[in-house]
Amino acid sequence: MTVDVATQLRKGVVESCILGLLEREPMYGWQLSETLVGQGMIASIGSLYPILSRLKAQQLVSSYEVSSDAGPTRKYYRLTPAGERHLDNFRQQWASFVPAVATLTATTQSAKDASHD
Amino acid sequence: MTETAAMTYLLALSDALASESPQVRRDIVAGVREELEGLDAEQTAAKIAELGDPAFIAASAREEQAPVRAEPIMQPPEVGAPLPTAEPRWLSLVAAVLVMLGGIVVPFVGWVAGIAVMWTSKAWMRRQKLVVTILPVAVSLAVVAIAVVVEMWSGGVHGDGLDGFNNPLLPTLFAQVWVWYFVSLFVAFATGVWLLATAKKD
Numbered sequence: 001m002t003v004d005v006a007t008q009l010r011k012g013v014v015e016s017c018i019l020g021l022l023e024r025e026p027m028y029g030w031q032l033s034e035t036l037v038g039q040g041m042i043a044s045i046g047s048l049y050p051i052l053s054r055l056k057a058q059q060l061v062s063s064y065e066v067s068s069d070a071g072p073t074r075k076y077y078r079l080t081p082a083g084e085r086h087l088d089n090f091r092q093q094w095a096s097f098v099p100a101v102a103t104l105t106a107t108t109q110s111a112k113d114a115s116h117d
Numbered sequence: 118m119t120e121t122a123a124m125t126y127l128l129a130l131s132d133a134l135a136s137e138s139p140q141v142r143r144d145i146v147a148g149v150r151e152e153l154e155g156l157d158a159e160q161t162a163a164k165i166a167e168l169g170d171p172a173f174i175a176a177s178a179r180e181e182q183a184p185v186r187a188e189p190i191m192q193p194p195e196v197g198a199p200l201p202t203a204e205p206r207w208l209s210l211v212a213a214v215l216v217m218l219g220g221i222v223v224p225f226v227g228w229v230a231g232i233a234v235m236w237t238s239k240a241w242m243r244r245q246k247l248v249v250t251i252l253p254v255a256v257s258l259a260v261v262a263i264a265v266v267v268e269m270w271s272g273g274v275h276g277d278g279l280d281g282f283n284n285p286l287l288p289t290l291f292a293q294v295w296v297w298y299f300v301s302l303f304v305a306f307a308t309g310v311w312l313l314a315t316a317k318k319d
């Protein structure tokens with residue numbers, strides 16, 4: 001059985017990536033979708049809303065509407081205090097996770113080189 | 118023209134999302150509608166091309182909601198803590214049968230043994246164990262109390278002036294003891310059946 005590693009990895013981190021984007025600024029759906037599709041984190045806007053729905057249910061993000069004379073009324077998403085804490089926790093975990101995985105999955109030669117250094 | 122193209126796309130998207138949860142369907146259609154509002158024909162066509170096939174969007178939504186893994190993360194046991202072991206199924210069975218019938222085989226002692234085994238088992242909640250322990254004792258005491266009251270009443274009516282006369286309608290002490298014994302056995306049996314019916318299977 002073939003395991004789609006990239007899909008599994010993306011699913012594991014995409015929620016935190018959205019939290020990271022929303023920490024910078026509140027964003028609307030299409031904005032988020034364009035960025036995440038561009039980075040290969042989601043397949044399409046269809047993937048985004050189920051994730052946002054989960055994040056809202058966990059009270060990690062909240063939404064609000066902004067009306068504009070120049071364009072359509074848009075629903076913006078922003079990070080909640082619980083979302084900020086979740087993101088901080090993810091960053092700490094990730095910082096130790098990445099080097100650990102890199103070490104464990106290193107090729108034989110690079111592992112030898114690392115042990116000689 | 119623009120409205121028609123946008124509306125056609127939104128309807129196709131809504132149809133494609135028919136099997137999704139109402140919340141997800143509503144959110145996706147609303148999100149896409151935001152993007153199509155206020156665009157001219159050319160912009161609408163470009164945006165629709167960028168959004169892609171509604172069937173692909175629906176497939177993405179479905180894929181995103183598919184569970185990745187359901188197993189809970191195992192927590193390591195504390196250092197020095199005994200490793201949890203599964204309780205053998207027969208333990209709860211023995212406890213329930215002893216509570217039900219132990220008092221018949223070996224009066225009182227058999228029932229006490231059943232209660233002792235029951236308290237070692239994890240098949241029942243503490244509250245339930247308390248009920249099974251206390252209820253037969255409480256009922257027995259109630260029967261004794263009633264017997265004492267009846268005896269006192271009987272002595273009060275017939276004890277003076279009517280030498281040797283006993284009311285045949287009132288139970289003798291011997292009969293009272295048997296009533297107490299059978300009521301106790303019945304309550305123990307009933308609580309044993311309750312234990313058997315409510316024991317956790319794992």
